[in-house]
Amino acid sequence: MNILISKLCEKNSCFYKLIVCIGFLLTNLAPFLLQSCASVSIRPSSAPFDYQNIAHIIPSFKEQETRVHSFFSSGQLISKRGNSESESNILIVGTKAPFIIKIETTHQWGYPLFHFLVYETKLQILSFPDKKYYSGSFRPTIYFPVRLESSQIWSLLRGYPVLQSYNRAHSFKGNQITFFDNEDDIVQIIDFFPNSKLPRRISFPQKRISIVFSNFKNENNIYYASNINLHDQKTGIELALELKQIAFNKTIPKKIFDLKIPPDFKLLSLKEIKKG
Helix, strand or coil: CHHHHHHHHHHCHHHHHHHHHHHHHHHHHHHHHHHHHHHCCCCCCCCECCHHHHHHHHHHHHHHHHHCCEEEEEEEEEEEECCEEEEEEEEEEEECCCCEEEEEEECCCCCEEEEEEEECCEEEEEECCCCEEEEEECCCCCCCCCCCCHHHHHHHHHCCCCCCCCCEEECCCECEEEEECCCCCEEEEEEECCCCCCEEEEEECCCCEEEEEEEEEEECCEEEEEEEEEEECCCCEEEEEEEEEEEECCCCCHHHHCCCCCCCCEEEEHHHCCCC
């Protein structure tokens, strides 16, 4: 190989100069490259919370829960499932006692799509595209595909997790707390932003559902995420909610929760909704 290179260099001085330049660059850049690689270190993972830290963090959830008894908000909702994606404007009104949630979704240009009313364990749906009204016990449907309990729905729409009933809490890894029930099954897992008590994600392993919270804001010591993303691994549903406006603890007239059924709508049971 060396003899071949020598012969080529004799015939072509440019080729020889190129070999010399490459050798010079490798010789002089090698220390710099090695130094740069050495300077890139892996950041050590955070240590799990000790019981004192856990005892300090948990009350912040209970405090936030007691601070909000009602809210109304508006924003944008993006729903994805497989290759299907829909985008709509959304208006949400909710009270904690009694538990009532009303959701109105509209096209970007204002045409109504769906009105949902969750009243304790009951669900009503107005479907404007097909002019149908559905009612019955709360259940996930193709129109309202959320496999969550009432407190979890409140967490999703209010923009802050609500602690489920639990027996004990333990931290197995940094910035994370796992909550167990009396049977020692995992109720929920909460991940936190580094060096913060603000929740980043709440997971429900038994349901295979996770909710991610980001872009937190503070309104009179009420913390809420203005961006909330739900991922349901079982159904493949993904919801992205962006809260553009929100107000807390305002008096909400009862008539706001009235669901006015147009006279030409067909009345059906929730059980009659076909599975998607």
